[in-house]
Amino acid sequence: MPSKPLPPITMDAVYAAPGYLFRRMQQIAVSIFMEECKAFDLTPVQYAALIAIHTHPGIDATRLSAVIAFDRSTLGSVIERLQVKDYIERKPAPEDKRIKLLYLTKSGAAILREIIPVVERAQARMLEPLKPADRKVLMGLLVQLVDLNNEASRVPLRAEDALEHLGKAG
């Protein structure tokens, strides 16, 4: 019989774990984003997708998923919701029948212009409780950590993929 008792376990096994803190901070970040942007019917993911499509007009869904590091399957429904809201449109690619090219509509460009300053305020609010110097330190370390751990995620960021839809010579 394994009668050896459990080692002393406290909630610190959860509260002090990096994974828990990242989850918690993500919850808080989404909450602040949604609160600031409640006048706009737009989620953080949808916002990132709009930015990426604006920055890379004519990108396809697979490359978009690489550029913002979202799962390809998830992105399908995100794109559909953005299309229903008339913020983006999908056009079939003439040279590849599998691909649908993504473009911002006028509505999409307009909402983006309006929401950007609001989002910036939300982003600032997330770090507001820290001293300005600490904010810089935290962001610096996070950028490093996310970059160095890029390959560890299921959907690594591939920012360079974004350029492939612009006539590739190679």
Add this chain to the structure above:
Amino acid sequence: MPSKPLPPITMDAVYAAPGYLFRRMQQIAVSIFMEECKAFDLTPVQYAALIAIHTHPGIDATRLSAVIAFDRSTLGSVIERLQVKDYIERKPAPEDKRIKLLYLTKSGAAILREIIPVVERAQARMLEPLKPADRKVLMGLLVQLVDLNNEASRVPLRAEDALEHLGKAG
């Protein structure tokens, strides 16, 4: 007509945003957790719930949600899955017919004992790319930020709620 063009927007509006980095880091953390723990059929959320139930035997679902800062509705299905796996059991509270008290089963205690060192390795892996000193700085700032932003989240952490199920005198 609003013919004013969009201000210059680059992907840095996404990549450098705290919210995006938190989301990305959370994705990475879950990925590493699941990879390390693939021998155990347990998610990060289920793990945290098991720890909390072990630490607070006889807690009810609502208080559990406050202790680990998970949404009450979400927790319902988490609890059900843990029950199906026979890691926890629910007993009706004699003095309050609304409440169901949560307890670890022997299976639950066993899996917890086995998985804890594996989870610790996963947690270490998340920070591994950073220098040891930087890991401490990052965790310190994160703990601060999560704590100071606690009220900003939809489901604030209420660690003290955990004690209420132990005969309250007030």
Add this chain to the structure above:
DNA sequence: TGTTAATTGACAGTATACTCACGATCTAGG
């Protein structure tokens, strides 16, 4: 060229994570 391999978007399935709402139950106030 013709078969194989890879890619694209789509779908099903699972698991968080939140919203609002509902019935059952308990508690407080009059």
Add this chain to the structure above:
DNA sequence: CCTAGATCGTGAGTATACTGTCAATTAACA
């Protein structure tokens, strides 16, 4: 005591976030 309000678990509805798989299409290669 008995009603008003709070609380408990639960369910529906939406949105990520991942796992697979699939058909259609394209690319690579023998």
